[in-house]
Amino acid sequence: MSNRTVAALLAIVCTLLWGSAYPFIKLGYALFNVAPEDTGAKIAFGGVRFALAGIIVLLFYYLKGNHKREEVLSTPLWAQMFLLGLVQTTIHYFFFYVGLSFTTGAKSSILNSTSVFFSALLAHLFYANDKLTLKKSIGIVSGFLAIVLVNLEVNFEFSLSFRGEGFVIIATFLTSVSVLYSKRLSKSVDPVFLSGVQLTFGGVLLFLISLLLGASFPKSSLWGYFLLLYLALLSAVAFSLWTSLLKHNRVSSVTVFYFLIPIFGTLLSGLVLKEDIFQLQYYLALPVVAVGIYLVNSESK
Numbered sequence: 001m002s003n004r005t006v007a008a009l010l011a012i013v014c015t016l017l018w019g020s021a022y023p024f025i026k027l028g029y030a031l032f033n034v035a036p037e038d039t040g041a042k043i044a045f046g047g048v049r050f051a052l053a054g055i056i057v058l059l060f061y062y063l064k065g066n067h068k069r070e071e072v073l074s075t076p077l078w079a080q081m082f083l084l085g086l087v088q089t090t091i092h093y094f095f096f097y098v099g100l101s102f103t104t105g106a107k108s109s110i111l112n113s114t115s116v117f118f119s120a121l122l123a124h125l126f127y128a129n130d131k132l133t134l135k136k137s138i139g140i141v142s143g144f145l146a147i148v149l150v151n152l153e154v155n156f157e158f159s160l161s162f163r164g165e166g167f168v169i170i171a172t173f174l175t176s177v178s179v180l181y182s183k184r185l186s187k188s189v190d191p192v193f194l195s196g197v198q199l200t201f202g203g204v205l206l207f208l209i210s211l212l213l214g215a216s217f218p219k220s221s222l223w224g225y226f227l228l229l230y231l232a233l234l235s236a237v238a239f240s241l242w243t244s245l246l247k248h249n250r251v252s253s254v255t256v257f258y259f260l261i262p263i264f265g266t267l268l269s270g271l272v273l274k275e276d277i278f279q280l281q282y283y284l285a286l287p288v289v290a291v292g293i294y295l296v297n298s299e300s301k
Contacts, residue, residue: 089202
């Protein structure tokens with residue numbers, strides 16, 4: 001994991017998988033007949049996905065025969081893992097799944113990449129060896145400029161809805177908080193086990209919340225369940241790999257690859273959803289995001 005070439009290739013795989021999530025979640029809404037205003041159904045869809053992903057990760061972990069090392073985990077560590085699941089999966093994806101249904105997949109993938117800039121700000125506050133520099137500050141300004149650009153229409157009117165783009169931005173901030181917290185926890189807990197626990201707990205909690213909102217278990221055709229399985233496997237693989245990469249590498253050297261997520265997400269949204277991705281604001285926002293992320297991480301070898 002600490003080999004730079006291997007780490008780079010695995011980080012690219014993760015960003016490709018996460019980029020594909022944007023169009024496939026929206027496609028899943030169509031296959032499972034989730035109405036735009038049906039918040040409960042969206043949360044149920046997400047809850048089943050992440051609970052299944054967590055179970056897959058834990059099965060893989062236990063089949064490798066590593067489970068004995070987790071028998072001595074202290075109660076505070078279990079509480080911290082559950083807290084990570086609450087923030088990284090339950091609360092984060094509540095905002096993300098609702099927000100995504102009220103905006104485009106391409107726009108969401110670009111907005112989500114701003115988690116790098118939130119991470120840089122938080123690292124400045126909580127880590128003495130990761131302070132802001134002039135380059136990082138310019139990069140952060142570039143990131144928030146991208147938020148403005150991606151929400152500009154052709155006539156230069158600003159189109160941002162709180163329930164759509166606003167919720168996606170809140171989810172992005174929660175991603176940044178989770179990255180720093182999971183890196184800290186991975187020093188004491190195997191990153192694969194950590195991913196499995198937080199995904200399972202967060203997913204089950206999401207599904208229970210959906211039941212309180214009047215939803216039921218998601219129903220669809222066979223293709224819909226295949227799509228749900230793909231999304232679960234996507235999360236299982238990407239979260240486990242990413243948490244492992246964070247454990248063995250500097251945060252900045254891993255998060256630099258976040259700039260690929262909006263590129264993959266935008267291209268796949270055009271291919272899968274037939275969204276109009278050839279828009280001026282996307283042409284402007286994508287390079288601004290890429291340059292900003294490069295500047296934030298440019299001091300990393």
